[in-house]
Amino acid sequence: MQTATLSPSRFAFLWQPGLLPGLALTAALAAASTLLAQTPWLQQAGLSPLTLAIVLGMVAGNTFFPAIAPRTGAGVDFSKNILLRAGIILFGFRITFQDIAHIGWAGVLIAALVVACTFVLAVQIGTRLLRLDKQTAMLIGAGSAICGAAAVMAAEPVVKGQAHKVTVAVATVVVFGTLAMFLYPLIYPHLGMSEQAFGVYLGSTIHEVAQVVAAGAAVSDATASTAVIEKMMRVMMLAPFLVLLSGALSRGEGAAARRIVIPWFAVLFIVAAGINSLQWLPQAVVHAILQLDAALLAMAMAALGLRTRASSLRQAGLRPMLLAAMLFAFLLVGGYGINLAVTALLG
Template sequence: MKVQNIADKILNAPRVVSSSMCLGIVSVMLISILSTYFSTLPLFEEIGLSPLTIAILVGVVIGNSPINRVMHRIATGVDFSKSVLLKLGVILFGLRITFEQIAQLGWYGVFVDLVVVASVLIVAYLLGTKLFKLDYQTSILIGAGSAICGAAAVLATEPVVKAQAHKVSIAVATVVLFGTTSMFLYPALYPYLGLTEHAFGIYIGATVHEVAQVVAAGTAVNNEVANAAVIEKMVRVMLLAPTLLFLSWVLARKANAIGENASNDKPNLIIPWFAVLFVVVSGINSLEIIPPAFHQGLLTIDNYLLCMAMAALGLRTHLTPIFNVGFKPVLLAACLFFMLVAGGYGLSYLVG
């Protein structure tokens, strides 16, 4: 009888795991489809909420509702989505960028992006950990979201810093708050800043959080501003891979310094290969060898992969730890937002 029970457990184990995997993936897929639909509604289009943002919000609501009691039945698929599908989504994100875009922008556009990304990340870490006494993971996630490309950067940085789901949600929330604010602020500032259309486009692209928010802010002025803003933003997104590699190296050295690694010879550097593949995919995209229809199909798949990852993060996010953190993450994000608006203007004015 005992042998029979053991045999039953062994035989049933794959089925249980497979069921949890399938149900979890289907659940986050349904949320991503719903979020994509919501993002096309006039109300959400006007305020610039992307499917990624909506997906994590829907996920958080569901994950903190009574439905959460059955989370164990879909846990395997949800965890798979927020790890494996996330990395696949980041890799395919490289299909949005070409090396030609960097050449078109000129050295000054690249210079502005480099200064913005580096300075915001450094200030985020110093202010977050020293002034606001936040943990380094939350500080870096908020810094990455502000410095590079919003929610997508937060998602891509999460595997490197190994942050908990609620910390990712906090960082995404700050991106939504100040990124949405920037969409209305920048067009209102345009007549008073004395920048050329090209320089103002660089200003928007180098400092606004999300790609969708850059498009919204740029087109609110005119097409020339929008074109310059989008190219500048894409170059900024291109800096995601080297930033992740640098963060991985720094964190490995930090771990080695405090004795977390078994070896004392070298830091345990973990290379985020998905970031390397992101650059490889960008290079392939630059060759223009992918048929347009297939390229568009891959972009659609990428949108859903990232959306599913955000939904999974939302489902795994519990609000209690977020409330316990208080307003410190928002204050950090506010400081970074002011830095982007003021410092970005100064840089754009100098190169414009």
């Protein structure tokens, strides 16, 4: 087992023409998505800057970008690769190990079971029943199981997914995460759960952090607070998930490729979370890091959109959305069962 190394060949495009223009293009799209996300009606719809960035990127990618791709491609690919990994590392500053203490071991076990069951179901149903390729099934599974678009992007370098497959997976997160955001508050009165228990249920089964916040706030501030903490527990599982996924894929490639390569950005994600847990940095610095992180991830999403062709999405068909619908049903019903069972077992 070894950590993936940063070979000089991976950065060959740093010296290619078009780096700065491409970075400027993705930065402009990221800035536009951030501004749009602040409009009240888009906030109510739960559309994050990441979602809007990939939409704007797709619009540009299927209109004017092909004409300027030779002059901007290096910067777009830099955003899609290096800035993506940097954004995932800095994402670690959103969580602390102290979060575990707030939700207890029951919350930890619930998050672990939901993540494991959802991803395994995604791969099994996606490849066996729906005949999807393994990359698409794993990307949709990662997004549904852990933390939406951020998990899809984090899994992309491990599964080596193509841009249009990442876009399809993100689209499923948007559709069913948004549906969950409105549906969960409606069913709350019929579940017989306390506000705190319902918060754990929200955080353990809804896709995106922003969607968790919106759904929790529709019930109460206490529910929203508990939901976010449980959601952060799922986010903390991103790094070990990527390590295990890398190991499983390495074993599946045959005897000649049994060396397990640990994604270096997953290791640094844990380091970032550890530094944040120690509370060494002033809150103003952490806030600045999170702002930078949001910008880097939005630029990466914009780059993915720029490299996605509408024809590729049409070829994907309805099967990815059907898989996401099945996973959504499992999160809604199976996740509820997991919450009740673990709570009854551990209290």
